[in-house]
Amino acid sequence: MPFHVDLASWRKRLNSSLGRITIAVGLLLVLVALNVQLLLRLEYQADVEQIHTDAERSAQKLAAHTSAVLDRASQSLALLTRLHEATGTGRPLPQAAELLGTEGLEAWLVADANGLVIESGGKVPASVKSTAFFRRAGKLEPGAVDLGETEVLSGAGKQPLLPLTRRLNGPSGEFLGCVTALIALPQLISPEVRHEASGTALSLLGRDGRIRARFLEDKFSHGELVDLVKMRERLATSREQLEPLASRLDGQRRFIATADLPRYPAVALVGLRAESVLANYQRHRQRVLLTALVVTALLLGAAVLLFMQSRRLEASRHRLRAAEARLRATLDGSLDAVLVMRAQHDARGQLTDLLVIDANARATALLNVREPIGQQFSALLPAARESGILQEFELAMASGQTMVSERLGHSPHLVDRWLQHQIVPLDDGVALFSRDISERYHTERAQAEQRRFLQNLLDVLPLAVYAKSTRPATMGRYMFWNRAAERCFGMTAEQVVGHTGQELFDPADAARFDAQVALVLAERRPRRFSDQLAVSSGGRQYLDILKVPVMGDDGQVDHLLVVAEDVTEKRGSAERLRLGSRVLAETADAVLICDAQDQIIDCNPAFGHLTGHHIGALVGRPVSAAGLPLFDGGPDGDAVRWVGESRLVCSDGRVLDIWLSVNRIHDGEGQLTHHARVFSDISALKRHQAELDEMARLDSLTGLPNRRSFDERLPEALARAGRSKHLLALLFIDLDGFKKVNDTMGHAAGDQLLCAVAERLKACVRTVDAVFRLGGDEFTVIVEDAGSQADVGRLCERILEFLSQPHLLAAGRPVVTPSVGVALATPGEAPDSLLRRADDAMYAAKRAGKARYCVARPLD
Ligand SMILES: Nc1nc2c(ncn2[C@@H]2O[C@H](COP(=O)(O)OP(=O)(O)OP(=O)(O)O)[C@@H](O)[C@H]2O)c(=O)[nH]1
Structure with a gap:
């Protein structure tokens, strides 16, 4: 491998302070060595x-x-x-x-x-x-x-x-x-x-x-x-x-x-x-050398210290340069416009302005000036003084605290732009970090709107919705609490948000909640819980709780969303429903449930017992299939209930009289959802009622139809007479001197006499003719299809004769004649009118001497 000297690297090393120190120390050592040598040489010389x-x-x-x-x-x-x-x-x-x-x-x-x-x-x-x-x-x-x-x-x-x-x-x-x-x-x-x-x-x-x-x-x-x-x-x-x-x-x-x-x-x-x-010289030489050695050692020690100090200094300078580079990079790369300014004061120490001593490119762009450095802040932003930002600078410098404010831009080129200013106090001024947050401002406003909207949505939910943080910094603290939660737990969002369960709930309840949270965090999936809390009134509050883990971007559970429903009422309703079901199952009244279209859905056992119908065969069929009438809401169509008598055809064809209640059931929105029919068999009752009615229409003493029956039948007879054009005659009969019988023979004898009179009257008339006892000793006879007036006269004669016969009573043989008033119905005449004329005719007979009959004058 060829030897290669990196001159540039060595030059760089030598140019560094460490290199310079090394050179200086080396030179110093050489100098010392030369000095020592020279000294020794001179000494030696x-x-x-x-x-x-x-x-x-x-x-x-x-x-x-x-x-x-x-x-x-x-x-x-x-x-x-x-x-x-x-x-x-x-x-x-x-x-x-x-x-x-x-x-x-x-x-x-x-x-x-x-x-x-x-x-x-x-x-x-x-x-x-x-x-x-x-x-x-x-x-x-x-x-x-x-x-x-x-x-x-x-x-x-x-x-x-x-x-x-x-x-x-x-x-x-x-x-x-x-x-x-x-x-x-x-x-x-x-x-x-x-x-x-x-x-x-x-x-x-x-x-x-x-x-x-x-x-x-x-x-x-x-x-x-x-x-x-x-x-x-x-x-x-x-x-x-x-x-x-x-x-x-x-x-x-x-x-x-x-x-x-x-x-x-x-x-x-x-x-x-x-x-x-040369012994002296040698001794001296040794001393000199020793001294030189000491000096060298001291020099080397000093050099080492200096070297270390220099290295520290070098490292500090390096860090400083790196920090400066970072600062510059930070400034240049910052999303903020950054102005570093030195405060300027007047003679009284009042802040008059700030001089820009550094600025990044964004600041230049934001201020729309070519070179902001060296200019005064108020010159760059003339409206700054009025905007109050200078006061904020002063405040930040006085307090030493960083201040953040958001304000609209004041310069013409910043109109309608929202700026966020962060004012960081420095030793002799401030650093101003400004960011155009218009986009964010509007986005945040939209998000705030969205949050308010969501908050409102969650607030109008009838379910309690709240969120608990599972982040380490805020673990267990409630972050959200809607209105329904306020109502459900009796605590406002202000009281709850930011606090933990231990601070808010009974320790046992809080521990249970925490255990539920731990379970959901472990399983990382939604889970339902049924829980209950003691309430101040002394009762229990039952809750259905759904706890849902909400994942953050990092895949960890960020929050726990809780949806809680106070089911205390529902639980009561369910109880009541169960009770109702049992009542329905066990009641003797038949219940038939139909849908909105009145098609059969369900019935209770009594329905089957009563009607013989099998519910399986009826489901889905119209209510008429169960032999019950439809109910369409009455004349206006909006009646919710109808109660009355009705009839029902049983599966075997029997017709039952029933007491029926039809209920039209609506949901919360007022929509018809069901028809509920509850009925009971009143056939026996009806029969009994009929008997009672019949009895009510008969005179209890004589067994003749009574006044009530007369009042019902006269109009009917008049109507028939009107249709048939037959003569209708009304005979009003009052006994003469009946009181005397009572008085002389006793009331019972009077009763017997009355009964005997009734029998005789019935015997006098045809079976189609109706005999009534109006009360006391008064009787009437409605003769329909009476033929002619002469026929009526002959009937009256026969009555007079027959009634005037002595009565064989235990108490004696009284003779009581009748006075008879006759009124022949005029076509279209009212019952009252006819009765009044017959009554008048009877009184006329009385006045005429009794025991006779008198015919009323016909109507004009
Ligand atoms: N025993 C008996 N007496 C009755 C009954 N109802 C009414 N009376 C009596 O009948 C009498 C009828 O009275 P009136 O018709 O005024 O007396 P009267 O003696 O018939 O007189 P005139 O009609 O004028 O002849 C009264 O004394 C009643 O108390 C009844 O059901 N039984």
């Missing part, structure tokens, strides 16, 4: 410079010390040389021991030209002929001093000794020998610089590169040959590079300084061991 200075000073001190030692020896040699040269002999000089007894000299000697020691001090070899310093002495310039090599060892300790030699010259400059001082090496190395630092190397180096003396680690050595030229070059390089040189002696690194000995061909060399002399 200064230290090394100081070390070099110290080394040089030590080298100079060493050179000075060594020169002083050599000078002392050299001066003694010079004196001794001059003495020997002055004497010109090879004899020992008495002053020599004194001269060379100088402190610091290990030994001394004077040798002749052959290398034989003439005199000496200390322990020196007997002959110096073979020694290097003697051979070199012969080559010395007159007056010159040779710093010999240290091949001379002291006799006892075998200590290396450095020979310092002068040449002895003869008078003509010939070689006479030499004068040599042997100096112990420790004498050459200055004690005060020996232990300046641990590991310090001190050397006395001849210009020939031979080390004459070296002091290192408390030991003296010599003889090593050094390439002076190279050494000086290395020293120069070392000095320049501030670096110590690695010693070939012990591998230690040393800072080396040299100092030439004046007057002698030698160089003092001091090597300070770097490890020792």
Whole structure:
């Protein structure tokens, strides 16, 4: 996979604040590192410079010390040389021991030209002929001093000794020998610089590169040959590079300084061991590094904190940018026109106007201006001041509460548009969210109308309808309660809506209702319940309840619609109906139910018993099939009931007299629905009645038809006479002196007499003629088809004669004559008139002396 660097991504990262912090911290760390390095370098440089200075000073001190030692020896040699040269002999000089007894000299000697020691001090070899310093002495310039090599060892300790030699010259400059001082090496190395630092190397180096003396680690050595030229070059390089040189002696690194000995061909060399002399620097370096480490750690810590803070800041900025983007998107995507405005106040702090500082596209469109930002609200909506919306802004700002209002648009382009304003108070102004709700307003109005209509519909329902919420937020609370529910439960919608069953009903009733609700929610289908409640009056209220789950859009049950019917009354009606049925079943009266068209539907058992009809054969047939008359509502057709006598033909053909009640039954709308006929058999009653009627028409004493019967029959007879044109005669008969019979013979005898008179009258007339007792001792005879007046006269004569015969009574034999008035009916004469004329004729007979008959004058 090829390596790919996403430069844009890295550039973006570096440009971020986190990237910048990382870079800054990195640079800071580099700076610290460079500073530390520089500091250490300078420190090191200064230290090394100081070390070099110290080394040089030590080298100079060493050179000075060594020169002083050599000078002392050299001066003694010079004196001794001059003495020997002055004497010109090879004899020992008495002053020599004194001269060379100088402190610091290990030994001394004077040798002749052959290398034989003439005199000496200390322990020196007997002959110096073979020694290097003697051979070199012969080559010395007159007056010159040779710093010999240290091949001379002291006799006892075998200590290396450095020979310092002068040449002895003869008078003509010939070689006479030499004068040599042997100096112990420790004498050459200055004690005060020996232990300046641990590991310090001190050397006395001849210009020939031979080390004459070296002091290192408390030991003296010599003889090593050094390439002076190279050494000086290395020293120069070392000095320049501030670096110590690695010693070939012990591998230690040393800072080396040299100092030439004046007057002698030698160089003092001091090597300070770097490890020792740089200890301070190392300690300082460690401190600096530690400090740098601490600083770095602090920097890194600070960087981490800064990084974290920056990340938080970055996240906050990111969130802020996202929030700003969301706000902008919200504003731009909002269905509302949004104006963000800053309040403007006068000197007294009164709100004068608001300045638009932000607006979305919808606001621009709603206001119908190109650029609302920067304009004053009252300039955008001149009518705003009068509309009172500025006061609402002020109120919202003062209260800190969001205000919502709906108002008609005031601008010309917003006429008839309904706007909903939501005023959100800000720190220094308000945000105004305006939405054109005209559509919604009208829709809501229509919905409100619809709701009112539905509410009215539900209110006029005779059934209690109410709804209970099953949403979590409003679980169990009543949301709707119609008028019938108010009547049914005795609670108004205001008292119920928003409350739960536990708050409204008896705990036991509420718990039962809740159980019903739980059941319906579990089954998610409508369910009926029969329930009952205790009512304040002390009775029970019986309810038929239908509970229907109403599903929401999410498929969950939102509400429970309840339709409740107070069936207390119905229950009573049913009871009464059952009772009525039992009564109908058990009553002796026959009941026949027909429909509106009077076709038979049903009957009770008594009907079958009474009529012999079988209901199965009658159902669907006209009522006449049951032998009953139709009832069409009487003359006007709207009578609801008819009661009276009627007749019924039984299945076996018998005709029954019945007492019939016909009831026309109507429904609530006044429509005829049924005919109910209730009847009882009154045949026996009728017979008895007939008998009673018959009896009522007979005189109970004589058995003759009575006055009532006379009143009925006279008109009939007159009518027949009118039709037949036959003569009708009416005879009015009153007994003469009947009272006397009563008075004399007793009332019973009078009765017997009356009965006897009745029998005689019947015997006098034809069977077709009718004899009546009107009362007391008055009788009448209706003679139809009387023939002629003479025939009537003969009848009257016969009556007079027959009645005037004595009566054989237990009490005696009374004779009672009759007075008879006769009236011959005039065609078309009224019964009253005829009777009155007969009565008048009878009185006329009475007046004429009784026991006779008198014929009334005919009508004019
Ligand atoms: N025993 C008896 N007496 C009756 C009955 N009904 C009426 N009377 C009597 O009949 C009498 C009839 O009286 P009147 O006709 O005025 O007397 P009268 O003696 O017949 O007189 P005149 O007709 O003028 O001759 C009265 O005294 C009645 O009390 C009845 O049913 N039985």
